Amino acid sequence: MAASPLVPALAQFRVEVSGVGLTQLPIALVPFKGQDASPQKISAIVQADLERSGQFRGVDASGQALDEASRPDLTLWRQRTADSLVVGSVTKLADSRFDVRFRLWDVVRGQDLGGQSYTVPQGDLRLASHRIADYVYEKLTGEKGIFSTRITYVTKAGSRYNLWVADADGENAQAALASPEPIISPTWSSNGSQLAYVSFESRKPVVYVHNVSSGQRRLLANFRGSNSAPAWAPDGNSLAVTLSRDGGSQLYTISAAGGEPRRLTQSSSIDTEPTYSADGSTIYFVSDRGGAPQIYKMGANGGSPTRVTFSGSYNISPSVSGDGRWLAYISRVGGAFKLHVMELATGNVTAITDTTADENPSFAPNSKLIVYATQLGGREALMTTTLDGKIKARLAGQAGDIREPDWGPFQKQ
Structure with a gap:
């Protein structure tokens, strides 16, 4: 490791x-x-x-x-x-x-x-x-460009997993971590200096925080059961995580320095995949409390959740744009997994891909593009798309199957 x-x-x-x-x-x-x-x-x-x-x-x-x-x-x-x-x-x-x-x-x-x-x-x-x-x-x-920002993603080549940091066009990839066990759910801190991710190196999911410039990392969450789906609060002081320490998978918040987590949801359902709104006031997450996975939102300190997605019977992987206008997510449509975008003010939903195995959307920091993983010709690949789906670009690598992308914040000049 x-x-x-x-x-x-x-x-x-x-x-x-x-x-x-x-x-x-x-x-x-x-x-x-x-x-x-x-x-x-x-x-x-x-x-x-x-x-x-x-x-x-x-x-x-x-x-x-x-x-x-x-x-x-x-x-x-x-x-x-x-x-x-x-x-x-x-x-x-x-x-x-x-x-x-x-x-x-x-x-x-x-x-x-x-x-x-x-x-x-x-x-x-x-x-x-x-x-x-x-x-x-x-x-x-008149809007800020995102070309000097960075993305992170995971590749699987044979039995090796690698966590990469690359330019926004996928070039100049640098290895942050290599492991014989799966690495999932990498996510950037709001200042771009740290990545949180889940590693299975101890044969169960454990959350680490990784310093991008030094390569040093620290253990964040290794409680009984599963520790997964980290999401940084915009202020960088804490993360939302999914823990099964008290039974089923529930949402908690934990200091970025570690310590005792505080429980946010109290349900008998599976609550997972938290993500913060850009202002830090709201957490969007996935729950099957209605019988099948749908996206909900609640205050960042917990409270009563409100359902957000109603079209489709299976909606996962929420990502909220930095300007607060858009929600990207994956919806299962007739057995295919497709990227959708919802305008939050109206609830209008648009399917923006014709592929069938999309996963893990993440907005560019200017809210104008989305990076996601999908399958093309039997291989996993990274794509970017405009919010209307009209312009797509493939970031085609040679380093195995590519998955779990997350788009980093604006870089300080």
């Missing part, structure tokens, strides 16, 4: 975007000057990020040589139907770091929308690319 500082994975991911949205912004990304000599193709990473968001459509930028200091001929780009243009350069410095610069142009209005420069080691070229995509996304949509 190894809990180690993060080490890079060999597996490389390939992003495949499918579907067409209604109002995608056409953007041209000219290959960055000097990027042929760079180990990362900056403009291609930025374009893949923007396309995966569902908000942008790439425009042919071939045959042009521009950088951040150029004054582009915007008439040409209007003829190519681009609304905006990204140009830049990447230069290797004498100390082996890279100087990455870019500029964003509004082609329609003829405006320079600014740019930035980053001086980074080779290992951070992808991060610099994601930050460029974040800048472009925010300037053109």
